[in-house]
Amino acid sequence: MSSKQSLFELVGGRPTLERVHTRFYDKVYAHPWLGQFFQGHSQQAIELRQTQFMGWKMGGDIIYPGMELELAHRRMYITPELLKLRQELLRSALAEEEIEPALIDRWLKIDAAFWRQIQNDSLASFRAIDLKYEQPLVIPDPAA
């Protein structure tokens, strides 16, 4: 019996996700604004979590043992502008790894489905979140 291939299989499975995420986080960590959010966090650990998370969401037989996205990001002030910037870095990493354009669109669509769990619409609403003992992280655009 044949079944429809998952996006995970279509892009080439775990080795492809690992290559894409290494390239993607190389760009993120080197970025003057986005990179500041990741200071003090192991790049290798984040790449692994992103591969597990996206592998699972793309239909792969993969376990994601990380935190819920809302909880993992709630102390960071993440605006739509930052999410779009991050998406552009992801799009170029996918293109450089020669993923087919139609599959790039599917990959980015899955990624964008999680934005609403992470995004803050205003500094006032972000400041109203009860972070208990966590320190809020608000990083202005250094180019602004």
Ligand code: HEM
């Ligand atoms: C501009 C937007 C974003 C920024 C600045 C950002 C930043 C970060 C940082 C700093 C961490 C490490 C948190 C920690 O270890 O305490 C993290 C973890 C993570 N992020 Fe993001 N993120 C963004 C968007 C996204 C999106 C859109 C997704 C998924 C589609 C995502 C998936 C994850 C995952 C899976 C983890 C690992 C959580 C864990 O270790 O349990 N992030 N992110």
